Amino acid sequence: MNKLRLIIAREYMSIVGRKSFIIMTLGMPLLFLLIAAVPVGLAYLNDKGSDVQQIAVIDETGRYAAALHSDDMYSFVALKGDTVTNAREFYDKANGSIGAVVIIPRDVDSTGVVNIYSEGTITPSLVSTIRNTLNDTIENAHLAAMGIPNLQEMVEKAHVDIDVRSIKWSEAGEQESSTDAAMGLGFLLSFITYMFVLMYGAMIMNSVIEEKTNRIVEVVVSSCRPFQLMLGKIIGVGLVGLTQMAIWIVLLGIVGTVAGSMFGIGSMSTGTVPPEAMAAAQDSGFMQDVMKQILSINYLPIILNFVLYFIGGYLLYSALFAGLGSAVDQASDASQFTTPVILIMLIAFYAGIACAENPMGPMAVWCSIIPFTSPVVMMVRLPFGVPTWQLVLSIVLLFATALAITWLAARIYRRGILHYGQKASFKDLFKWIK
Amino acid sequence: MPYLDINNVVKRYEGHTALDGVSMQVEQGCIYGLLGPNGAGKSTLIRIINRIIAADAGSVTLNGKEMTDDDIAHIGYLPEERGLYKKMKVGDHIVYLGRLKGMTKADAVASMHWWLDRFDLKEWENKKVENLSKGMQQKVQFIGTVIHRPPLLIFDEPFSGFDPVNAEQLKTEILALRDQGSTILFSTHNMASVEEVCQQITLLNHAKVVLTGSVDEVKQHHKKNIIAVQTADTIEPNPELFTILPPDPAKRQGTLIKLDPGVNVRDAISWLNEHYRLTGFTEVLPSMNEIFIETVKSQKTVENNE
Structure with a gap:
């Protein structure tokens, strides 16, 4: 037991003490921020950075050009009485100062076709600006042409946007259930599990291979059991992962608090917002809904189960990675063994996404019971509520399999770490297990 | 124990x-x-x-x-x-x-x-x-x-x-x-x-x-009855007692003679002492390297014959 503790401590310190760990731990959140910020920044640059484009509009009907208002991207200039051939001349004469020519034909009311001409590319945003504006304008013109008083108001009144709310009967009474938030939470937990297992599984494998390449392993196993060394690695790297997660959660907490106090989101969750205010502020009403949903989820069982599945899944896959890592001499040879494992993980991940659509469907149920996919898939199902028998069956299966895999991996490991030279095949691994 | x-x-x-x-x-x-x-x-x-x-x-x-x-x-x-x-x-x-x-x-x-x-x-x-x-x-x-x-x-x-x-x-x-x-x-x-x-x-x-x-x-067990003899004159082979081995340039220990089977060292030396001006002699023991190679090789021949 003492030796196991020593091995865990060494493994932990060897990773946490590395510069790359510190860079990674602090860099990851920055990278995520960057990934989130880049599209926003690009969009901003797109809006602000580019010059306003002149768009010539030839309105043969003479009625609709006025509806196209210039904005900070496009400046619409109405030309009168020109035909298409003239438009070409006009465009050429303008010598590039005009981006495109829009022609609203005389029969637009019946055909609903509008043409945009240009030598350059016509951007989707120009197309959608023109389409949306003319859609509304022409539709309104049609309604007006029917000559029925107040028709416009009547149509607007008739327009509905159904808001479907799901309410769950539970012991605590009626409870607005939380489909969106539940789904989001499920994805988050499933993604965390997936990332963690892959990242730290690879870390364990590298650590095993490194010891083998260093040739230190024979010295170490002459002082402890190979199984102790393997288990020490799995636990040590697991603790590294937990440390990293804890740091991220703290960072997230700090960023969240700072951002919350800056934008006043923090105050949203407290106090009730009167209906008028909600109608007035659509956005904050939406936030309020999300908050309500987030608060309505019963977290305790979810967190407990998450921890269980997390440990089980991590143990299962990390043992697998450790066993497979022991069979190769260098990291570059490992792919023949890791590819199937990563494939299974990917299947689990996509199954998780698919199961979110139908968390009680047969695929979701099976994938959340099969031990290799259950740690990822069950996370998606958890917030929706899972029958107890399925949970129990799934957890028992997961841990039984994890222990079995650990046992098998240990048998491969004790042979693998001393196997040098000729590349081992899957056949060899089976021989070693026997 | x-x-x-x-x-x-x-x-x-x-x-x-x-x-x-x-x-x-x-x-x-x-x-x-x-x-x-x-x-x-x-x-x-x-x-x-x-x-x-x-x-x-x-x-x-x-x-x-x-x-x-x-x-x-x-x-x-x-x-x-x-x-x-x-x-x-x-x-x-x-x-x-x-x-x-x-x-x-x-x-x-x-x-x-x-x-x-x-x-x-x-x-x-x-x-x-x-x-x-x-x-x-x-x-x-x-x-x-x-x-x-x-x-x-x-x-x-x-x-x-x-x-x-x-x-x-x-x-x-x-x-x-x-x-x-x-x-x-x-x-x-x-x-x-x-x-x-x-x-x-x-x-x-x-x-x-x-x-x-x-x-x-x-x-001792692997010795080949080889004696390195130092004399003032050149030794001729004696078919009844020993043969002369080619000299080992690495060791410069005199003339190497291999005793015939059944001849003991004392007889050979006293005969040499009578016929030559003997200045010294040492029994040559095989090095561990020679024993190693010989043993491993002889095993190989045994296996090949089986």
């Missing part, structure tokens, strides 16, 4: 037998050479003694008791293929290895300082292993093997990778450990070092013991 008693140990792998009923007795306080060509089973036997792998049959007793996992604290093992954690600091690394063998932290630290001092590595204590030269790393490796002062030391090709100066220092340290009472098991191809330091040897070939005994006994 031998300190380390290996009795009829068998180890089979898929497709081949690595050890086929190997027995070996190592007395306390001796330096014991475990010899054999590549693939003879030396490393397998050493790993079994270190309890890295388990024997399929047979027993290994240490100090009269069947070995258990706890006994590995009493062994220091320097494998042939060795290495260190490159990113660890020298001092931490040595202490880690010592503690894995069951030392307390304080003992391990004290012992580490003592050994670093002895090997002039004191200023390297807080440097990372990767910053050390190869020779220094080998010394650190050696310290890691002996830090817990084990009564049984197992060295697999200890001199490989050492330059002559460091090899000499290592030899001195090994002899010093023996003098302090450690028993040393020595696996090597380097026959010169066997003759210098080993008292007993066992030669393994094809998973079996083919030769065992003290170095002197083995040499």
Whole structure:
């Protein structure tokens, strides 16, 4: 037991003490921020950075050009009485100062076709600006042409946007259930599990291979059991992962608090917002809904189960990675063994996404019971509520399999770490297990 | 009672037998050479003694008791293929290895300082292993093997990778450990070092013991009745007593004569003394290298004839 503790401590310190760990731990959140910020920044640059484009509009009907208002991207200039051939001349004469020519034909009311001409590319945003504006304008013109008083108001009144709310009967009474938030939470937990297992599984494998390449392993196993060394690695790297997660959660907490106090989101969750205010502020009403949903989820069982599945899944896959890592001499040879494992993980991940659509469907149920996919898939199902028998069956299966895999991996490991030279095949691994 | 008693140990792998009923007795306080060509089973036997792998049959007793996992604290093992954690600091690394063998932290630290001092590595204590030269790393490796002062030391090709100066220092340290009472098991191809330091040897070939005994006994047993004779005049062959062998330019020890079967040394020398101006003579014993090659080769011919 003492030796196991020593091995865990060494493994932990060897990773946490590395510069790359510190860079990674602090860099990851920055990278995520960057990934989130880049599209926003690009969009901003797109809006602000580019010059306003002149768009010539030839309105043969003479009625609709006025509806196209210039904005900070496009400046619409109405030309009168020109035909298409003239438009070409006009465009050429303008010598590039005009981006495109829009022609609203005389029969637009019946055909609903509008043409945009240009030598350059016509951007989707120009197309959608023109389409949306003319859609509304022409539709309104049609309604007006029917000559029925107040028709416009009547149509607007008739327009509905159904808001479907799901309410769950539970012991605590009626409870607005939380489909969106539940789904989001499920994805988050499933993604965390997936990332963690892959990242730290690879870390364990590298650590095993490194010891083998260093040739230190024979010295170490002459002082402890190979199984102790393997288990020490799995636990040590697991603790590294937990440390990293804890740091991220703290960072997230700090960023969240700072951002919350800056934008006043923090105050949203407290106090009730009167209906008028909600109608007035659509956005904050939406936030309020999300908050309500987030608060309505019963977290305790979810967190407990998450921890269980997390440990089980991590143990299962990390043992697998450790066993497979022991069979190769260098990291570059490992792919023949890791590819199937990563494939299974990917299947689990996509199954998780698919199961979110139908968390009680047969695929979701099976994938959340099969031990290799259950740690990822069950996370998606958890917030929706899972029958107890399925949970129990799934957890028992997961841990039984994890222990079995650990046992098998240990048998491969004790042979693998001393196997040098000729590349081992899957056949060899089976021989070693026997 | 031998300190380390290996009795009829068998180890089979898929497709081949690595050890086929190997027995070996190592007395306390001796330096014991475990010899054999590549693939003879030396490393397998050493790993079994270190309890890295388990024997399929047979027993290994240490100090009269069947070995258990706890006994590995009493062994220091320097494998042939060795290495260190490159990113660890020298001092931490040595202490880690010592503690894995069951030392307390304080003992391990004290012992580490003592050994670093002895090997002039004191200023390297807080440097990372990767910053050390190869020779220094080998010394650190050696310290890691002996830090817990084990009564049984197992060295697999200890001199490989050492330059002559460091090899000499290592030899001195090994002899010093023996003098302090450690028993040393020595696996090597380097026959010169066997003759210098080993008292007993066992030669393994094809998973079996083919030769065992003290170095002197083995040499006596393998002697070829060759005498190096120094005379003032040239010796002619005597068909009734001996033949003359071609001279060995490396040794310059006079004329080599091989006695015919059944002729004893005294008769040959007295005959030579009568007929030539004899100035000296020595019996030539085979080197361990010659015995090694001869034994392994003769086994091969036996196998081929079977």
